[in-house]
Amino acid sequence: MKTTRAILLAVTALVLLTGVLTTGAQDNNVTMIVTRDPVSLDPQSTLDPGAPILLAYIYDTLVYQAEDGRILPSLAESWTVADDNLAITFDLAPGVVFSDGAPLNADAVVYTFQRLQEIGQRSLIYSDIMNVSAFEKLDDLSVRFHLIQPSATLLSALTYPYAGILNPAAVEAAGEAYGQQPVGSGPFVLDSWIPENTLTFVPNPLYGGHRPWTEAQTPPAIDKLTVVFSTDESARASALLANEADIAYFASGSQVSRFEGSADFRILESPGRALNFLGFNTGRAPFDNAAVRRAIGQLVNKDDVLLLAADGVGEVVNGPLPPTIFGYNPELDASAANYDPEAAAATLAEHGISPEHPVSISILTSTFPTFSAIATILQAELAAVGINAEINVLDFSAVREIAVAGDYDILITRYDWNDPDVLWRYLGTANQGNTNRYFYGNPDLDALLQQGQTAFDQDARFDIYAEAQRMILEDAPIIALYMPVTDVVVSNRLQGVSLLHSHVVLEDATLAP
């Protein structure tokens, strides 16, 4: 009897411990789960991958990039490029104010970029901004950027949230703490921030709907946006299902399948301005030979890779640029080496590689999700043609150093950028031993890529990059695999939600009662 009473007591204690019942929040608040917590919301000092999607709630940029890579007006209603390509003049939209009422004018723009030149060494767009010799205020609503060298990549750089326009008075007032007290002109303002826990945003009452990609002409209709973090995909999915959140990001398909066909949720797809690819160490045998590299391109079944490594979430890409980056040209697919394992085996045999005469190579990749799965698939495909591959999966930092040292044969990696100049970054001879970890050097390609950097005319630029991509396909220093896609699962009680480069646009969002 005593035992039974003890057990009853224990059960009662446990039930009490689990606390009171709760109900999901059914008010006018939106909760979003992102994968990482930001370190700072100062757009110029942060490198944190968690920050950009949140920065876009607070800050506006001069120009923005459409999903197809074109540059379109935002705070700058228009811009003109000088005949010598050494100056760009931006004309600002009138009447835009920061959330504290201060006007967003030429002074703010000049202040913003001068500050970036001073403190933005870690910023992704630092090199582009350092190419500006002076920011000249022409009048209250126009600013001229004087360039050191002609640069068409500057406009792409200005579309990143890192180029968000700051309010000089707010920055000066907050000092060191600015990253925790950001002030911008965007649709939301930061209300509170508990580090490692939650950020809360509320609508900016002065937001007048100046963003050209949304319809809203008034501050957002939702009362509050709460942002929480979870690195665990299954926890994010569970939180949605438990009505604890309305929006969550997913990088792979396995958890997203829990929402397919659901009446309560919908799945939005956000194609990344990114490419997962194989890179060869072109500095040593066997991949110093373009014919051998192309044969590997024919050997890899990209559809299988996408399906097995990323649950099919993504899009197979043939050329070195994905459809989301300016310069992507589907006509180039004809020049790509399509899947043809027999032709690949024949080519490799011509070059002395066959199951009878096997070679040993190393595949290097990082612990980034999907990469080790890609490595395993590749290993099996290579084994069939007499290439015995050893896989080395290391953390991100170690992989970079080993790759720069050239101690690998095939690197499985990715890039994430918003301008075709990414090809120069990864394949330009001048970047060997730095971002060009493939030891690739081709003077003809260098010349084309440098032309592309300075071509402001969009049609001319498109043609330049078409030619450059043809050259890369022919020489095959890298083999594109697929463009990753981020899935964003949204509760159906939230309507009017769209995506812009994985930023969830909430200006037009409304909540069902």
Added chain:
Amino acid sequence: MRFLLRRLLQAIPTLLALSLVVFLTLDLVPGSAASAVLDDASSDAAKSLLCQQLSCDQPVLTRYVSYLGGLLHGEWGTSIRNGRPVFDEIMLRLPSTLALTVGAIAVAALVGGMLGSIAAAHQGTRWDTAITGVVSVAASLPSFWVALILVSIFALQLGWLPVFGSGSPRHYVIPVLSVAVALIPGITLLTRSSLLETRRQMFVVAAHARGIPQRAVFWRHIEPVAAIPIVSYIGVQAVHLVGSLVAIEVIFNLPGLGGLAVQAALDRDPFLLQGATLTIAVITFAILLVVDVLVMILDPRIANAPA
């Protein structure tokens, strides 16, 4: 007291050795702070700034000595990823780690002690068989799996508790239970066998013979003696626990020291990694010290034993 003082002195060389190993390891493994924290597109200016911050032009031992010098002045350094003081970063995460560790141990000691006592009191009965059987199965369940099951029952099906987060005590219920489940089997089985063994000893038989009531024999004679190995066992488990909570921290997004140490290692963030590992080590020593004190109270002979 001399005993405790000795224990404290023993901790100092261990901590020094640990911090040296952390420093050297970070220097020897491939990869660097620049390649971990900076993006491909980062400028050379950023790299040299970071290098300056880490005194990367100086030999590793010089850097280590100046780090120790700073530590003596309460200077823990700053994190390279976000520039925040390491001390603040640790203080931000210490409560979560302590709550999880202390909570899990308390729940496990309570439940395990109770189950073990019941099993011992009813040795050989169905109660005994049931309890030892269930805990033996539970011993083989990994914490993260238990966590997922508890989430699906209490958060998804019943909706009683939040799925993840760290805002309130309610957020800690499932994580604490998940970790406790892993500790309960050992404590239960040890309590059971320790009680049974003590019960057979001569002084217990003598106590019964003197006609002391059952309850008094149990609480005054059996329990203090039987508790000694259990307390030591819990101490050892707790030491393992502090460093191994990473999986649970990730699932529930709890800001803890384990996750901080892992991120610092991936970032090659020397001061943050040092701060996190040293804090974990200090907690470990503190737990061992508490265990020693408890054992001393239970068995005064230990305090008076010669060194």
